[in-house]
């Protein structure tokens with residue numbers, strides 16, 4: 001049977017673009033891709049990239065305060081010009097969108113600027129009704145923000161909207177306690193908004209190491225974010241130009257804007273997957289095996305639409321492995337077990353890889369090494385902010401199985417720690433590295449004695465600080 005393409009990719013985000021480029025450019029497959037919005041997807045257009053540029057923008061007042069601490073009397077960040085920032089941001093995103101499209105074209109991928117849906121196991125239909133056949137189809141449609149389903153929630157923003165605001169609100173309620181809620185609370189506060197964060201738990205960043213969660217929550221508070229913990233918004237009503245939010249405890253408050261950061265869900269609705277027998281999970285995610293293959297053999301899925309680990313580098317790796325396996329005769333799987341992540345808070349990020357202290361305690365005896373200190377740079381400038389570094393090590397000189405950092409550039413550090421951890425390095429091998437001084441990261445190789453033992457028979461036995 002002959003097909004128009006060897007591969008048709010639906011979705012031009014992190015996973016889809018990588019798979020298309022590798023299949024066509026490196027393995028010589030005939031590839032088509034459909035993107036209904038802007039090439040680059042969530043990460044490039046309405047996620048990681050614009051978000052991190054906003055983090056950089058939001059740091060200026062803190063930098064000015066630090067400069068004053070170093071003798072630059074009168075240093076100030078001045079007034080933040082959102083309009084000027086947005087203009088530059090739009091230009092940069094357009095440049096990146098062009099680069100992504102250019103990379104596909106250079107790899108001989110046919111780019112269809114259209115929504116696509118499935119008709120059968122080998123056929124897709126574009127928005128203009130035209131149909132294209134392919135031996136393999138890759139679903140890489142990502143996820144969408146989810147609103148909480150309370151009355152009036154259409155009055156609130158989701159993360160996609162923040163990048164398109166005409167002006168910054170004076171006050172905003174951020175609902176949620178995950179990556180997006182915490183990052184945007186920090187960004188908007190740094191840019192001068194009055195930010196309140198409402199979350200239904202006691203500390204933000206559920207799933208992270210408890211000690212890191214406490215520090216992240218406290219930092220938001222110290223930065224000036226008003227925390228409503230635990231709090232659950234129940235209803236939104238328009239009140240003049242603002243929004244009145246009623247909470248479950250009977251209280252209510254008025255905010256100029258509300259941002260729902262209450263999670264994301266796979267974007268499979270209306271794609272025709274169910275109809276052709278592709279099995280979906282309870283959240284609408286495409287169920288795939290370790291090769292990213294769905295229940296229909298010609299159909300594969302990568303990235304957020306599979307709801308495995310919803311991060312850009314994971315989507316990229318899944319897309320690359322799929323292309324190598326199916327078109328390059330190089331079978332490759334993704335190891336989802338050891339994936340690092342960072343939450344871009346200010347001034348201290350939270351970055352993590354491997355087991356949390358709680359998970360390690362539940363899984364057996366471990367030694368926990370903790371270093372907590374005030375970094376030289378901010379201490380000199382007059383800040384009391386503490387940094388925390390934690391290594392979790394299998395008892396008896398075993399492997400380092402967890403690393404958690406709360407501090408400046410923690411994401412940069414965890415990226416490097418991921419290398420020895422991926423190789424199964426022991427604490428002794430960490431310590432064999434000679435420190436680079438004076439740095440923050442040197443603490444990772446100079447923590448001499450465990451702070452406590454956890455798990456097993458000697459659970460929760462404190463043995464003094466490192």
Ligand SMILES: Cc1cc2nc3c(=O)[nH]c(=O)nc-3n(C[C@H](O)[C@H](O)[C@H](O)COP(=O)(O)OP(=O)(O)OC[C@H]3O[C@@H](n4cnc5c(N)ncnc54)[C@H](O)[C@@H]3O)c2cc1C
Nearest residue numbers: 011013014015036041042047116141142303304310311312
């Ligand atoms: C605010 C925010 C910040 C983030 N920050 C980070 C971060 O710092 N680090 C990190 O690792 N991850 C971050 N993420 C997560 C990251 O963006 C995603 O994990 C990643 O983009 C997933 O890639 P993907 O290819 O699965 O899907 P996406 O990048 O979402 O791409 C899917 C594409 O498919 C298109 N599409 C959907 N349906 C159709 C259809 N029927 N036809 C044609 N096209 C279609 C969409 O328009 C979209 O372009 C962030 C996410 C958000 C929302």
Ligand SMILES: NC(=O)c1ccc[n+]([C@@H]2O[C@H](COP(=O)([O-])OP(=O)(O)OC[C@H]3O[C@@H](n4cnc5c(N)ncnc54)[C@H](O)[C@@H]3O)[C@@H](O)[C@H]2O)c1
Nearest residue numbers: 148176177178179180181261262263264310311342343344
């Ligand atoms: N720095 C990064 O790497 C980064 C940044 C942003 C997003 N991401 C990715 O995107 C994903 C989605 O981020 P997210 O923050 O939207 O999701 P999330 O799952 O991390 O957080 C959702 C939050 O909303 C809360 N929530 C859910 N339903 C609610 C309701 N009805 N009422 C009140 N609160 C409710 C949850 O308790 C949780 O705190 C992340 O899990 C992550 O994989 C990564």
